[in-house]
Amino acid sequence: MNFWIGVKPRVKAVRLTTAQALIRFLNQQYIHVDGQEFPFVEGIFTIFGHGNVLGIGQALEQNEGHLKVIQGKNEQGMAHAAMAYSKQMLRQKIYAVTTSVGPGSANLVTAAGTALSNNIPVLLLPSDTFATRQPDPVLQQVEHEHSFAITTNDSLRAVSRYWDRVTRPEQLMTSLIRAFEVMTDPAKAGPATICLSQDVQGEAFDFDESFFTKRVHFVDRKLPTLRELNGAVEIIRASKRPIIVVGGGAKYSQARDALIELSEKYNIPLVETQAGKSTVESTFKNNLGGLGITGTHAANQAARQADLVIGVGTRYTDFATSSKTAFDFAHARFLNINVSRLQAYKLDAFQVVADAKVTLEQLSLMLDGYVTEFEDDIVALKRIWLAERDRLKNVVFNRDKFVPEIKGQFSQDVLNEYADALQTELSQTAALIAVNETIPPDSIVISAAGSLPGDLQRLWHATVPNTYHLEYGYSCMGYEVSGTLGIKIAEPKKEVYALVGDGSFLMLHSELVTAIQYDKKINVILFDNAGFGCINNLQMENGSGSYYCEFRTNDQKILKIDYAKVAEGYGAKTYRVNTLEALKEALVDAATQRVSTLIDMKVLPKTMSDGYDSWWNLGVAEVSENERIAQAFTNQQQKRMQAKQY
Incomplete structure (x- = not known):
């Protein structure tokens, strides 16, 4: 004592x-x-x-x-x-x-x-x-x-x-x-x-x-117990078509090498959440891309066929699970690897409450002799999706017969009106892929809200790990420009690009001034379609008209804003583009600049990519005088009957 x-x-x-x-x-x-x-x-x-x-x-x-x-x-x-x-x-x-x-x-x-x-x-x-x-x-x-x-x-x-x-x-x-x-x-x-x-x-x-x-x-890596490892091995060996869901926790654990080894060794496809994307580069043969509402056809097909879902560091948000309809819940089992006990318990899974990297490394050693039944299916799914990506890359506006990716009730006349007002015929998907193919491969892209996260998760090829930065846990409009400054401080030797819609840019872009003030060069690529395009799609897809989501004046003329002039006033190097050629030239020149840049790019509405085998649970009006809304509610109810309830 x-x-x-x-x-x-x-x-x-x-x-x-x-x-x-x-x-x-x-x-x-x-x-x-x-x-x-x-x-x-x-x-x-x-x-x-x-x-x-x-x-x-x-x-x-x-x-x-x-x-x-x-x-x-x-x-x-x-x-x-x-x-x-x-x-x-x-x-x-x-x-x-x-x-x-x-x-x-x-x-x-x-x-x-x-x-x-x-x-x-x-x-x-x-x-x-x-x-x-x-x-x-x-x-x-x-x-x-x-x-x-x-x-x-x-x-x-x-x-x-x-x-x-x-x-x-x-x-x-x-x-x-x-x-x-x-x-x-x-x-x-x-x-x-x-x-x-x-x-x-x-x-x-x-x-x-x-x-x-x-x-x-x-910060010590939490090791899995022998009970957890043995249970996980037993579940995996009993499966024939497992998939691995790569979440943000896998990225923070730096589990890239362990994921690749496990996937290659046992032929298990990888699918990604927004937070998990670029943990493993898009070019990896077994990486099928984004999962869920903003996911690829390949990833969603693999998820639907899976008899085991191995969640690695994921929260299973509604977008990743297509509001709990992405998987065959009647026949699929779930195995969750997560440092958070709360997250590991989700979807009634077998829980491994441990670090992702060390757990995957242990499982890779313990699964010798196991092989899935995917054979060449993973390669085939990826090949089909890449063909679809090429189609979206080559979407061309036709004034007489243009079929947008998401039609809703948007008429050809309205599309032509936008083409005239914005002086553009540029589609969002073609522009996005052009950016992907032009900027340096080790560049970091950031986005947060609107339709761009969907296009990015589906279409963006992150060929270098940890170069894809999406805030989609909160889908916070206005995060993009501010976040780009934070990333540049973290990665001063890399080019950093904010991909932002005009709605999000108007919400908050004040830290562009801070970036210029402190010589932290950032690049802002502004997709201007004169409105809150993502939510306009949402309302029209569910029976409503185009109501207060377009940027129009009191006399219903499309609002035309010179965002380049705004950024020029701050001291940024600016560009105005409305063609693919002009966009590529601007991107090449922007990469040579030492000061922050902004590309004011006019794109047509309704030219973003659509969902692939996915559904989103929404609060559609149960009672309405509009027959289209009534039908949308009926469709929602039918899907809710198929969704897992917990």
């Missing part, structure tokens, strides 16, 4: 403000992954306001340490950039984000939800109202009659993996340690939010000096 005799030794203390202690702590956080050790916090994005400029701002000005400080232009935008940085770095490095109180903090909610849905660690440091409450209500403070303890930052509780409010300096110590435990845990990774009362940021405290010593967060 240990006990003190006489006077207890005095703990060595250092007197710092709460904000100074925060910055000093961030500089001492390291991560250890696969034998390598490096700082976990690379820097901090900030927009200073009255809530943080005199606290965190003063602390950074006094001694920022190794932290790189980047001035953002919109709180949501800079948080998206921080998230994209972490995602591109495979969750092994982060940027922190600090904001002022009120609107600044509220602007983090969308970004926090995006990071939470994608399981991406990011440290959010919104300022809060006075802990003393003496000057209440301070500028930008909301008031609730039933509780003065509620502030704007409470809105972040629902979209944070960890949330805390610091109202005393000494609370910072336990709060930060808990936040970093969460952010460095592969099973729980997500946004950690620590709200900092603005008066407490400047308040001093005698912190224990040991709190600021180097702290290493070890």
Whole structure:
């Protein structure tokens, strides 16, 4: 038993403000992954306001340490950039984000939800109202009659993996340690939010000096148990046509080589989620591409034939499972490999709660003698899909007889109207494939919302691993340009391209200015079809008319916007294109530029790719005067009867 005799030794203390202690702590956080050790916090994005400029701002000005400080232009935008940085770095490095109180903090909610849905660690440091409450209500403070303890930052509780409010300096110590435990845990990774009362940021405290010593967060690969491995081997050996669903967890685990070895050795096809795409390059012979609603015909056919679905690091979202109709649930079994117990339990699967890479390596050794019954079917499925991709590459507009990929009720006359207004005959699929074939192979592409994620998952050939960056856990419009900045910070030697629709660009593109300000060259390829084209397709496919999704003036003329002029005003190099030849010339020239670029490309609506053997469960009106909507509801009900219920 240990006990003190006489006077207890005095703990060595250092007197710092709460904000100074925060910055000093961030500089001492390291991560250890696969034998390598490096700082976990690379820097901090900030927009200073009255809530943080005199606290965190003063602390950074006094001694920022190794932290790189980047001035953002919109709180949501800079948080998206921080998230994209972490995602591109495979969750092994982060940027922190600090904001002022009120609107600044509220602007983090969308970004926090995006990071939470994608399981991406990011440290959010919104300022809060006075802990003393003496000057209440301070500028930008909301008031609730039933509780003065509620502030704007409470809105972040629902979209944070960890949330805390610091109202005393000494609370910072336990709060930060808990936040970093969460952010460095592969099973729980997500946004950690620590709200900092603005008066407490400047308040001093005698912190224990040991709190600021180097702290290493070890990310050890969780090994599968013998029970889990034996059970998985038994299930796989009993299957004849298994498939492997490659999710984002496989990418973060860096399981590329293990996936290829297992697939080649036993002739098992790979299909990808949006987060998993480019874990294994598209050119790998057994990679059938995207699964589900935005998937390829080849992947969806293989999924429907599968008697075993091996999910590797996937959340099984509705888009990946076609709202739980992608598989033959009556006859297929599920085997899930995931570091998250929650995700491993999905679809009533046999669970292997372990690291993807080490589990696949073990399974490859234990399955000797096993072979699937696919034989040459994988190659045949891929060949048929590549022919379809070639067809989409060569879609040509014909003013007299053009059949768009998704017709709905869009008439030929309306298509001709768009061709005249936008001065283009360029199809979206042809333009996208042209981009894919023109830019450097190691370039990184990013997108998030609208119809582009579908075209990208189906048509984009990622020939180099980890060059496809899609935010589709939240499908957050406005992520694209901000995220491209974050990726460029993570990959400064590579060309980075935001593929963004005009709707998403209008939603948020302020960090293009930040990219120009800090000489972080990014490329924005803007697909302008004068509207929210994806949702316009959705409403028309389900019986409605084209209602408030096109960008039209009050007199119903198509809105024509010169996006190149907007970006030119910021200082970007810009291009205007409406033909494949002009697009390719612009791409070649943009790659030679040192400043950020924007290609304002006009494309025709209704020229994106359609779904292949997939279905999406939607809330279609049960009662309507429109017969087409009534029929759409009937169709939905019939499909719901076929869907798995849990």
